[in-house]
Amino acid sequence: MVRLSRPVISARLRIISWMLGVLALALGAVVFLTWQVLAARADSAADDELSHEANKFRSYVASPSAGAFRTPEELLERWLQLNLPDDSETFFSIVDGRPYRRGQGSPQARLDADAAFVQRIAGATEPEYGWVQSSAGKVRYGVLPMRIGTQPVRAQLVVLEFRDMIAQPSEDAARALAIIGALTLAMAAGACWLVTGRVLAPIRQLRTTAEQIGESDLRRRIDVVGNDDVAQLARTFNTMLDRLEVAFVAQREFADNAGHELRTPITVIRGHLELMSDDPADRAETKALVLDELVRMNRMVDDLLVLAKSDRPDFLAPAEVNLTELVVEVVAKARPLADRTWRVDETADAVIVADGQRLTQALMQLVSNAVRHTKTGDRIAVGSRVETDQVVLWVADSGSGIAAADAERIFERFVRGDEQVRTEGAGLGLSIVRSIARAHGGDVRVVAHDGPGARFELTLPEVRG
Ligand SMILES: Nc1ncnc2c1ncn2[C@@H]1O[C@H](COP(=O)(O)OP(=O)(O)OP(=O)(O)O)[C@@H](O)[C@H]1O
Ligand SMILES: [Mg+2]
Incomplete structure (x- = not known):
C-alpha cells in the first residue's frame, strides 16, 4: 500500500466523498422508493383481505343454512366457529353494543377490549370500513351489521386485518435492501481508497521530485512508468x-x-x-x-x-519600414565612422512591418564590424532585396574576411575571431544582430561569396506594410 502525504490525502478524500455522496444518494432513493411501493402494496393487501372476509360473511348470511338460526348471536357464533382467521387477522362479534364472542386464535392486539373503539363502531347500521391504530400497528377494520329482513339489528361482525403484519415480509425485504446498500457503500469506499491511492501515487512522486528540484539540481527527472x-x-x-x-x-x-x-x-x-x-x-x-x-x-x-x-515580448515595436530609406539612412550614419568606399548596393522598393530602430541597430553592428576589419579605401556596401517570401538585408565588405570554421561560432556571445586583440570588442555585436533577427522571426548568417571580405545577410520573413 502506498503511503501518501497530506495534500494528496485530501485530494483522495475529496474524490471518495464525492463518489460516496452520489452513490449514497442513488441507493437512498432506491431504498426509499422500494419502501414506499411496498407500503402501498401492504395497504391494498389488507384491503383485499378485508373484502374477501366481508364477501364470505355476506354469502354465509345469504345462504339457506343461515335461516336455521333463531337469533343473530347464534349465526355469528357459528360463523366464528367455522372461519379460522389467518395469522394477520381476527374477528369478533358485537351484540347490543358489547363485544360478544371472539374468533379462534390469539390476535396480535385485542381491539375487542378497546372500549372506545367498540363504542365507536357498535352503532353501525351500514357496513363501515376504516383504519385504526392498535398496539400491533395499523389495523384495517370492517364492521358488518346483521339484518333481519331489511331491518338492522344490534349485532355486528367485526373483521380486523393487521396491516403491519401483512407488510412484515416487504419491510424485511426493504431493510435487507438498505443493509446491502450500506455494505455496498462501505465496499465502494474501500475500493475507491485503494484505487485513488494507486492513481495518485505517481502524482505524489511528481510532487516530491518537483519539490526536490532546486536551481542547483535541475538534472533530476521523474521516472516515467506506463503510458497513461x-x-x-x-x-x-x-x-x-x-x-x-x-x-x-x-x-x-x-x-x-x-x-x-x-x-x-x-x-x-x-x-x-x-x-x-x-x-x-x-x-x-x-x-x-x-x-x-x-x-x-x-x-x-x-x-x-x-x-x-531580447527574449521579452516588448523587445520589438513593429511599424511600417521603408527598406530603401532604412538602407540609405544606415549608410549616411556609417559614412563619418571611417574613411571607406561606402556603397548602397541595390535596395528593394518595399515597405515591411518591422522594428526600424532595431533593424538600424543590427545593421550598424554589422557596419562597425566591417569598419574594424577593413582598411582605408576598402569597400563597404549595404543593400536590401525582396525574395519570394522573405526580405534580405546585407552588409558586405572587402576586408580580411571570415574563416569558414568561424562562420557559425562568431554569433555566440563573447566569441571573437582569433585574430582580434582582446581589448577591441566584447564579442557581443553579432549576438545582438542574431537576437534582433530572431525576434523578427528571421536569422543572420555569413554568406560565402566570390572575392575578398565578408558578407553578412539578415533574412526576415516578409510582412508587407
Ligand atoms: N566584417 C567582418 N570581417 C571579418 N571578421 C568579422 C567581421 N565581422 C565580425 N567578424 C568576426 O566576428 C567576431 C565577432 O563579432 P562581434 O561583432 O560579435 O564581436 P566584436 O566585434 O569582436 O565585439 P563587439 O561587437 O562586442 O564590440 C569578431 O571578433 C570578428 O573576428
Ligand atoms: Mg562587433
Whole structure:
C-alpha cells in the first residue's frame, strides 16, 4: 500500500466523498422508493383481505343454512366457529353494543377490549370500513351489521386485518435492501481508497521530485512508468525540465562570461589609478585611458541589457519600414565612422512591418564590424532585396574576411575571431544582430561569396506594410 502525504490525502478524500455522496444518494432513493411501493402494496393487501372476509360473511348470511338460526348471536357464533382467521387477522362479534364472542386464535392486539373503539363502531347500521391504530400497528377494520329482513339489528361482525403484519415480509425485504446498500457503500469506499491511492501515487512522486528540484539540481527527472495520462504528465514535466535546464545553464554561462569580461576593464582602471603619480601629464594620460575603459564598459553593459531584453515580448515595436530609406539612412550614419568606399548596393522598393530602430541597430553592428576589419579605401556596401517570401538585408565588405570554421561560432556571445586583440570588442555585436533577427522571426548568417571580405545577410520573413 502506498503511503501518501497530506495534500494528496485530501485530494483522495475529496474524490471518495464525492463518489460516496452520489452513490449514497442513488441507493437512498432506491431504498426509499422500494419502501414506499411496498407500503402501498401492504395497504391494498389488507384491503383485499378485508373484502374477501366481508364477501364470505355476506354469502354465509345469504345462504339457506343461515335461516336455521333463531337469533343473530347464534349465526355469528357459528360463523366464528367455522372461519379460522389467518395469522394477520381476527374477528369478533358485537351484540347490543358489547363485544360478544371472539374468533379462534390469539390476535396480535385485542381491539375487542378497546372500549372506545367498540363504542365507536357498535352503532353501525351500514357496513363501515376504516383504519385504526392498535398496539400491533395499523389495523384495517370492517364492521358488518346483521339484518333481519331489511331491518338492522344490534349485532355486528367485526373483521380486523393487521396491516403491519401483512407488510412484515416487504419491510424485511426493504431493510435487507438498505443493509446491502450500506455494505455496498462501505465496499465502494474501500475500493475507491485503494484505487485513488494507486492513481495518485505517481502524482505524489511528481510532487516530491518537483519539490526536490532546486536551481542547483535541475538534472533530476521523474521516472516515467506506463503510458497513461499520469505518465504523459510526467513526460511533459520532464520535457519542461529539459528546457529549463538548458535555459538555466545558458543563463549561468552568460552571467559568468559577463562577469569575466567586465572584470578586465575594472582591473585596467584600478591598475592605472593605483599607479598614477602627481605628474600632470601622467594624470591626463591616465584620465584618458580610464575614460576610454569606462566607455567600453558602458557599451558592454548596454549590449548586455539589449541581449537580456531580447527574449521579452516588448523587445520589438513593429511599424511600417521603408527598406530603401532604412538602407540609405544606415549608410549616411556609417559614412563619418571611417574613411571607406561606402556603397548602397541595390535596395528593394518595399515597405515591411518591422522594428526600424532595431533593424538600424543590427545593421550598424554589422557596419562597425566591417569598419574594424577593413582598411582605408576598402569597400563597404549595404543593400536590401525582396525574395519570394522573405526580405534580405546585407552588409558586405572587402576586408580580411571570415574563416569558414568561424562562420557559425562568431554569433555566440563573447566569441571573437582569433585574430582580434582582446581589448577591441566584447564579442557581443553579432549576438545582438542574431537576437534582433530572431525576434523578427528571421536569422543572420555569413554568406560565402566570390572575392575578398565578408558578407553578412539578415533574412526576415516578409510582412508587407
Ligand atoms: N566584417 C567582418 N570581417 C571579418 N571578421 C568579422 C567581421 N565581422 C565580425 N567578424 C568576426 O566576428 C567576431 C565577432 O563579432 P562581434 O561583432 O560579435 O564581436 P566584436 O566585434 O569582436 O565585439 P563587439 O561587437 O562586442 O564590440 C569578431 O571578433 C570578428 O573576428
Ligand atoms: Mg562587433
